[in-house]
Amino acid sequence: MTELLQVRGLSVRYGMIEAVKDVSFAVSEGAIVSLVGANGAGKTTILRTISGLLPPVAGEVFFADQPLAHLPAHEIVASGLAHVPEGRRVFPRMTVRENLDLGAFVCGQGNNIDADLERVHTLFPILAERAGQKAGTLSGGEQQMLAIARALMSRPRLLMLDEPSMGLAPLITQRIFDIVAELREQGTTVLLVEQNAQAALSLADKGYVLESGSVVLVGTGADLLMNEDVRKAYLAE
Amino acid sequence: MTPVPPSASHLTSRHKTNWSEMWRSVLRLSGRWRFVLGIAGALFVWTAAFSPWASFAFGYPGKMTLSGFPGGARVYLLPLLLLVSLLFFTLPVGATAGVRAALGLLFIAGYNFIAISWEGDGVDAVAWGAWIALLGSLLLLWAFASFLWEEADGRSLSGQTAGHTAVKLPDPIWQMLLVFGGVPALLICFVYALDVEESSRFVSLICCLGAGSAALSSLGFFNWTSELLARQRTFAVILLLIAALVFPFTQDGNGYWLRVLISVGVFASAAIGLNIVVGLTGLLDLGYIAFFGIGAYVSALLSDADFTTVHVRVPFLLVLLIGATVAGLVGIFVGAPTLRLRGDYLAIVTLGFGEIFRITMNNWNGLTRGPNGIAGISDLEIPSLFGSTPLNFGDAHEVFGVSLPNFANYYFLCIFLFIGMAILFSRLGNSRIGRAWMAIREDEIAASSMGVNPVRFKLLSFALGASMAGAAGTVSAHVTQQVSPDSFTFMESILLLAAVVLGGMGTIPGALLGAGVFYLLPEKLRAFQDVRMLMFGAALIIMMRYRPEGLIPNRRRKAEFREEKSRFSAGFLKGTGELDLMQQNPVQEGGT
Numbered sequence: 001m002t003e004l005l006q007v008r009g010l011s012v013r014y015g016m017i018e019a020v021k022d023v024s025f026a027v028s029e030g031a032i033v034s035l036v037g038a039n040g041a042g043k044t045t046i047l048r049t050i051s052g053l054l055p056p057v058a059g060e061v062f063f064a065d066q067p068l069a070h071l072p073a074h075e076i077v078a079s080g081l082a083h084v085p086e087g088r089r090v091f092p093r094m095t096v097r098e099n100l101d102l103g104a105f106v107c108g109q110g111n112n113i114d115a116d117l118e119r120v121h122t123l124f125p126i127l128a129e130r131a132g133q134k135a136g137t138l139s140g141g142e143q144q145m146l147a148i149a150r151a152l153m154s155r156p157r158l159l160m161l162d163e164p165s166m167g168l169a170p171l172i173t174q175r176i177f178d179i180v181a182e183l184r185e186q187g188t189t190v191l192l193v194e195q196n197a198q199a200a201l202s203l204a205d206k207g208y209v210l211e212s213g214s215v216v217l218v219g220t221g222a223d224l225l226m227n228e229d230v231r232k233a234y235l236a237e
Numbered sequence: 238m239t240p241v242p243p244s245a246s247h248l249t250s251r252h253k254t255n256w257s258e259m260w261r262s263v264l265r266l267s268g269r270w271r272f273v274l275g276i277a278g279a280l281f282v283w284t285a286a287f288s289p290w291a292s293f294a295f296g297y298p299g300k301m302t303l304s305g306f307p308g309g310a311r312v313y314l315l316p317l318l319l320l321v322s323l324l325f326f327t328l329p330v331g332a333t334a335g336v337r338a339a340l341g342l343l344f345i346a347g348y349n350f351i352a353i354s355w356e357g358d359g360v361d362a363v364a365w366g367a368w369i370a371l372l373g374s375l376l377l378l379w380a381f382a383s384f385l386w387e388e389a390d391g392r393s394l395s396g397q398t399a400g401h402t403a404v405k406l407p408d409p410i411w412q413m414l415l416v417f418g419g420v421p422a423l424l425i426c427f428v429y430a431l432d433v434e435e436s437s438r439f440v441s442l443i444c445c446l447g448a449g450s451a452a453l454s455s456l457g458f459f460n461w462t463s464e465l466l467a468r469q470r471t472f473a474v475i476l477l478l479i480a481a482l483v484f485p486f487t488q489d490g491n492g493y494w495l496r497v498l499i500s501v502g503v504f505a506s507a508a509i510g511l512n513i514v515v516g517l518t519g520l521l522d523l524g525y526i527a528f529f530g531i532g533a534y535v536s537a538l539l540s541d542a543d544f545t546t547v548h549v550r551v552p553f554l555l556v557l558l559i560g561a562t563v564a565g566l567v568g569i570f571v572g573a574p575t576l577r578l579r580g581d582y583l584a585i586v587t588l589g590f591g592e593i594f595r596i597t598m599n600n601w602n603g604l605t606r607g608p609n610g611i612a613g614i615s616d617l618e619i620p621s622l623f624g625s626t627p628l629n630f631g632d633a634h635e636v637f638g639v640s641l642p643n644f645a646n647y648y649f650l651c652i653f654l655f656i657g658m659a660i661l662f663s664r665l666g667n668s669r670i671g672r673a674w675m676a677i678r679e680d681e682i683a684a685s686s687m688g689v690n691p692v693r694f695k696l697l698s699f700a701l702g703a704s705m706a707g708a709a710g711t712v713s714a715h716v717t718q719q720v721s722p723d724s725f726t727f728m729e730s731i732l733l734l735a736a737v738v739l740g741g742m743g744t745i746p747g748a749l750l751g752a753g754v755f756y757l758l759p760e761k762l763r764a765f766q767d768v769r770m771l772m773f774g775a776a777l778i779i780m781m782r783y784r785p786e787g788l789i790p791n792r793r794r795k796a797e798f799r800e801e802k803s804r805f806s807a808g809f810l811k812g813t814g815e816l817d818l819m820q821q822n823p824v825q826e827g828g829t
Contacts, residue, residue, distance in 0.1 A: 053682060077688035085686060091679035094672075101669075102676050106688035109669050154688060 003062075004029040004158055004189050005050070005081075010059030012042075012049050019045045021213040022059070027158065027206075032180065032190045034200040034221065036234060037210035043193040044086050046210075047162050051083040052076040064157065078106045082156035086163050088147040092136025096127055099135050099146055103153030113153065120149035123179055141172035148179070152188075159183065160191045165199065177203055197234035201225045209234075266383040272325075275380030279322055281373025282342055286314045288366030291353045301353070304366070310349050310441035314370065317341050317445055320452060321377060327456075328384060334452035335381030341448020342374035345441045352437050406465055416469045420476040428487045431494050436764035481652055485645040490633070492642035496716075497760050499644060502651030503713045505752035508736050509658040509745060510705025515734065516743035517666060518698040519678030520576075521584040523730055524591025528703040530725035531567055532560035532710025534598065534605060536614075537720040543613025546604055553617050557711050564707025565700045572699040576692055591730055598722040610721025616643070617650070617715045630715070647716050654712055658705055659745045665701070666743070674698050739780060741787030750788050 005027040012020040020042040027033045035043050048054045050061050052073035061068040063081055077083070091099050100120065104113045121128040124145040130138065135146055144164055151159055161180065165173040177199050180190055194200035201207050204221035209230060217224060224230050266274065290301040290311065301309040321338045324331040350367045354360045406412055430446075433439045453459065466473050485495055507529050514522050539559065541550035551559070575586040598605045605611065617630035630646040665671050673694045676684035685691050714720050732755050740751025762769050 051686060053686070072690070073682075073685040074688045074690045077686060083686050085683060089680055089683040089686075091676055091683065093679055094675055098672060098675075102672055102684070102687045102689070105669070105673065105676075150687070 002029050003027065004064060005191065006060075006062040007046070007050065008060045008062075010046065010049060010061065011057045012045050012054055013057050014045075018057075019213055020049070023210070023213070023215055024059075025208050025215060025218075027189060027191050029157075029189055030184065030187060031205040032184050032192060032203055032221075034192045034194060034204035034207045035210055036194055036197040036200050036207060036224075038195070038234070040212070041210040042213040043210055044162055045213075047083060047160050047191070047193055048085075050076075051081060051160065053083075074106075077154055080155070080157040081160065082151035082154050082158070083160045084147045084151045084162060084164065086166065088140075088143045090135040090138070090143050090146050090150065092134065094135060095132050096135055096138070096146055097131040099150050100127070100153050103150035106154045116153050116155065120152050123152075123182065124149050141168050141176070144168060144172075144176060145179075148176070152183075156188065158189045158191060160193070162193045163195065164192075165194065165196045173199065197230065198225070201230075261386050264379065264383065265386060266380065271380045271383050274376045275325065278339075278373045278376030278378075278380060279318065279325075281369045281376065282314055282318055282321075282346075283373075285346070285366045285370035285373060286311045286318070288369065289364040290349060290367040290370070291357065292362055292364040301349070301366075309435075310345060310438050311366075313345055313438070313441040313445035314342060317345075317448060320449060324381075324452070329387075331456065332381050332384035333455040336378060336385060337452040337455060338448050339374055339378040339381055341444050341452070343371070343378055344444040344448065346370035346374050348440055348444065349437055406461070406468065409468075412465055412469050413472055415465060416473045416476060420473065420480050423477075424480040424483065424487075428484070431761075433761075436762070439761050478652075478656075482649070485641050485648055486637075486639045488642070490640040490642050492644035495642060495644040495648045497757055499647050499651050499716050500713075501749075501752050501756045502648070502655050503709050503716065504733065504736065504756055505749045506651070506654045506658045506712075507706045507709040508733055508740070508748040508752050509655075509662045510702040510709070511733055511737050512743060512745075512748055513662060513665065513674070513698055513705070514702035515737055517671060517678065518674040518695060520695060520699065521581075522587045522699070522702070523584050523727070523734070524587035524589070524594070525702070525706060525733055526725045526727075526729040527591045527594035528564040528568060528706035529710040529713070529729075530594060530598065530720075530722075531564040531703075532707030533714040533720045533724075534611070534710075535560040535563050535707070536711035536714040537611040538604070540614050540715065542611050542615065542719075544606065544609070545611050545613075546606060550615075553619055553711075553715075557708055560711035561704040561708040564710070565704030568700040568703025569696060572696050576695040576699060588727070591725075591727060595722050595725050598725070605722070608722060610719055611714075612719035612721075614714055614718045614720070617646070647712075650712060654709065655749070658709075661705070662745060670694070670697070735777065739777065739787055741790040744787075744789050747787055747789040754788075 003026040007026070008024050010020055010023045011018065023046060035046065037043050045054065049056050050068065052068070052071055056069060063079060066079065068076055091102065100117060104116060107113060126142055127146060127149055130142065135143065138146060148161070148164065164176045168176065173196065180192065181203060184190055192200050192204065201221040201224050207219060207221045207224040208215050209217035209224065217227065217230065219227065286307045287304065289304045301311065307315060317338050321335060324335045324338065346367060350363055350371060353363050353367060430442060433442055488494060511522065511525050514520050536556050538545060538547045539549060539551040539556050541548055571590050575583055578586065599608055601607065618627045621628040630643065633643050634641045673684065673689045676687060676689055677691050677694055681691050736751030736755045737748060739754060740749070741747030759769060765772060
């Protein structure tokens with residue numbers, strides 16, 4: 001498998017605080033890769049840096065063999081890398097449909113997005129029902145679905161999900177993860193950032209465990225789930 | 238209709254302070270007394286409307302000293318009284334509306350009472366009619382308010398406030414007829430209100446209209462009309478346009494109100510531009526009038542005025558384009574470095590820019606003649622459609638046997654300007670660009686994660702808004718015939734911003750209404766000279782407290798401010814009720 005995304009020696013600082021230290025990892029085409037770790041481990045920072053919302057201090061990011069570093073966020077999306085941000089961040093005062101239209105913004109004017117709409121409506125039938133409703137009035141789970149659907153509208157090769165389970169009931173979380181698995185079946189590569197290590201690792205082809213800004217463990221999802229340290233630290237055993 | 242659960246009403250009443258509890262327990266009325274007092278109050282006000290209010294023969298306008306006919310401000314009691322009398326039959330649903338109408342009566346009575354005693358040097362000047370008007374309106378207020386209290390205390394469960402009735406519209410034919418009748422009625426009301434000259438009558442009229450519409454609004458009347466207008470939008474817009482075009486023919490060749498309406502039109506056009514910047518993109522621009530000023534100066538300098546520094550005359554249509562372009566370019570020049578900043582910083586920078594513009598114009602004697610400004614700007618001339626001689630806007634015309642003053646020319650031009658701006662605004666607002674602007678307003682980072690280039694789209698919005706102001710400015714220079722720096726103060730920027738917010742952010746009728754309120758009302762309130770702005774400020778504060786979404790909100794904003802209320806009533810009216818929803822949910826969740 002080719003590496004769709006390669007991160008090499010990435011370091012990010014917030015002022016004096018080094019949030020991410022020399023992190024390297026890769027995401028193969030068609031795979032689900034999970035980054036797991038506790039609060040403050042640097043997971044979100046890594047995603048925000050990849051998608052151009054934060055500038056790195058050092059390191060390189062290659063997406064489909066093109067360097068991404070220092071490209072502005074809106075150009076990175078156009079290259080096929082979609083980011084579902086932490087806390088969903090749907091546009092609350094716009095309707096569900098308008099949110100989806102915005103997701104397809106990079107597809108340009110006059111481009112036929114009906115097929116994309118149909119695809120996300122099949123994945124998330126609730127969004128078709130709620131098309132005219134303001135996104136801010138959706139429930140947390142529905143907003144998360146909308147955020148994922150919105151990202152899918154840009155026809156991404158790589159979907160980056162930041163804590164999709166945050167603040168959701170276990171049943172809804174399970175549904176979100178089922179959909180992530182389904183997306184992989186459809187050929188979308190997924191980079192998943194999660195605190196919920198159990199769910200994230202059981203889904204992942206490959207996992208990276210982060211601790212205070214550094215990668216401390218690498219392995220297949222199944223291996224990491226069996227790992228003693230991981231079980232102790234993240235699975236409360 | 239499903240009654241409100243008693244527990245909900247108890248909850249609300251528990252939050253009231255002890256003071257209001259105390260007042261209520263003192264003022265509470267039992268069932269029969271409410272009707273007795275209410276009817277007595279109505280009779281008192283009826284009598285008062287035909288009785289003398291002022292006991293002195295001089296000064297106070299409207300023949301208020303005479304009895305037997307409702308002259309002067311008294312006539313405005315009658316529509317409200319009629320409404321109140323009808324509301325008696327709708328109780329307890331109409332209690333809120335009743336309170337509002339009674340408050341209107343009280344304001345009319347109170348204002349005239351104070352005005353009469355002010356002008357007549359003491360309460361002695363007030364005749365018995367005004368006293369019983371006060372008494373009657375207080376009684377009415379008391380009677381209707383006691384219905385409301387009862388409801389709040391949860392004793393009567395039947396009287397949920399009206400206004401949330403599901404909108405039921407008649408057949409399309411009737412809808413069109415209603416619009417067809419309503420628009421001329423509006424025009425007649427408008428012309429009538431402009432003709433009301435004495436301040437006492439005008440203030441009373443405003444009280445009457447304000448209280449009347451507040452009362453009707455609580456009965457759901459405006460939900461109904463807005464639904465009606467939404468269905469018959471094209472038809473209504475065409476009729477309104479015709480009404481606007483007909484207006485000059487109602488003025489008997491007098492240009493005064495046309496002149497005022499021209500400035501309303503010009504500022505409404507500029508307000509639409511500001512609406513793009515503030516309403517759609519969410520950028521706070523506190524120096525917007527500077528772009529208007531740029532347009533005005535460009536137009537003034539290129540019109541070969543009597544007192545000018547540049548002696549060229551460029552055809553107006555070209556000037557319009559040049560003015561818009563220059564303003565837009567300056568917008569880009571100011572915006573490019575500052576639009577990278579977020580939120581408050583932009584407001585400060587634009588505030589500074591507005592001042593820099595004004596001070597520059599004030600000191601650049603070589604070009605702008607400094608504080609003297611450019612004066613003696615000639616009337617507009619555009620190629621005529623009907624003949625070889627150009628149409629001069631300084632000429633009066635005779636059309637269909639009615640003489641139109643020269644201001645009518647500018648008035649029509651302003652209508653076209655406004656329509657142009659309105660079309661531009663609505664086309665942009667519903668486009669991909671408009672969506673990008675709204676996304677930036679909602680969440681700039683999320684927008685850039687969607688592939689929207691925030692800086693570029695903010696710049697586009699800023700520049701477009703600026704050039705729309707510039708275009709409005711070019712027209713304004715010819716209307717005022719002179720341009721000087723003191724027309725472009727910070728206050729003007731604030732007024733425009735307030736017009737946009739007051740009218741309702743992000744809507745075209747809102748911009749028009751806001752500009753109308755800010756540039757028309759002060760003309761009508763001239764009698765109050767010194768306290769006029771004070772009154773105005775107070776009105777704004779009250780307005781923003783009770784109707785934060787603006788006079789004509791767009792649906793999205795309205796829903797945002799009224800969310801909780803409407804969510805409650807939606808369930809309430811469908812007959813499903815909150816309970817049903819709750820019962821459905823566990824089933825759904827269990828199924829997943």
